[in-house]
Structure formats: C-alpha cells, structure tokens
Amino acid sequence: MSFKLNDKDLSIIALIQENSKLTANQIAKKINTPITTVFAKIKRMEELGVIKQYRTILSPEKLNLTTTAFILAVVSYENKPNRTNLTQRDVAEEIAKLSEVQEVHIITGDWDLLIKLRAENVNTIGKFVVDKLRRINGLQKTLTCMVFETIKETTTLSIISKNSA
Numbered sequence: 001m002s003f004k005l006n007d008k009d010l011s012i013i014a015l016i017q018e019n020s021k022l023t024a025n026q027i028a029k030k031i032n033t034p035i036t037t038v039f040a041k042i043k044r045m046e047e048l049g050v051i052k053q054y055r056t057i058l059s060p061e062k063l064n065l066t067t068t069a070f071i072l073a074v075v076s077y078e079n080k081p082n083r084t085n086l087t088q089r090d091v092a093e094e095i096a097k098l099s100e101v102q103e104v105h106i107i108t109g110d111w112d113l114l115i116k117l118r119a120e121n122v123n124t125i126g127k128f129v130v131d132k133l134r135r136i137n138g139l140q141k142t143l144t145c146m147v148f149e150t151i152k153e154t155t156t157l158s159i160i161s162k163n164s165a
Helices: 005-018 024-031 035-047 088-096 122-131
Strands: 067-075 101-106 113-119 139-146
Touching: 005 024, 005 035, 005 101, 035 113, 088 113, 101 122, 101 139, 113 122, 122 139
Parallel strands: none
Antiparallel strands: 067 113, 067 139, 101 113
16 A cells, blocks of 8 residues: 655654654654654554564674675476475575575576575574575575675665655
C-alpha cells in the first residue's frame, strides 16, 4: 500500500532514523508540531508499514565480529532423481535461517544469490562456507569476497523533503 508522505512525515522519519529512542514529545519540539500530531503520524506510519520496526545497531568491532564477507552463490536447477526442483527463493530461505547470515538477496546476472555475513575472522567464514553453506540443498557453487575496508554502511534510507528538493 502506497500513500503520500508530507513534509512533517518526512521530518519525523528522518529524526526517528537518526535516533529511534526520541520520544514523541522530543520530536514535536524539534519540528514545532503538537505532540498529539506527532504521535498520530508515527502510529499511522507504523500501521501502514512505513515504519517496520525499531532496532539497536550493534558495533561488530565491539563484539569481535571484525571480518565481513559477501558470498555470491549459484542455485542448481537440475532435476535430480527423487528430488523436487528448488527455486532461488527456496535456497535463499534456507540460507536465511543460518544465524551467521545478515542478509540474503536474490539477484540477477551470472549469480543467483548475494549473502552477507560477519564473523570473528577468515577461518570462521571459511568454516561457515564449507560446513554450513555448501551443505544447503540446491546450492551449486559459491564465490566468497572478503571485505578489506568498509567506507560506508548504513541502515538509513535517503528521504528528501519536498521543500529541500
């Protein structure tokens, strides 16, 4: 369901993305709007699914998860005897169940899936790929890309107000 966001909605979303711990009263003061209006707008955006949930963003470094990898994967579409054909979605959903996996995307091109995970070190990622990922039924091959340095990583979506466009 799609609906139009006005400048107040966009201002509220921008503030919540920056700090989801802000109270409706704090947001109201920042955007010079009655608290009841802010509360109603937030509630409406939650009900419509614009605001999906509130989360804490953890520091991987502080948790000793300093190694990031992106893994490209190909799904096998061969019809093997006594097995049903698996789809990209079937395989992606199985991979998504693994706790180490942060993201799984169905993609286009020579590869079918893009997987992101964090771990303590390269050895841990290697063990994950060999002992867990490659055991997933329907996975044909993988290519692991280790991250040397992250320049930008965010959960924030770019929201442009009508007045600033």
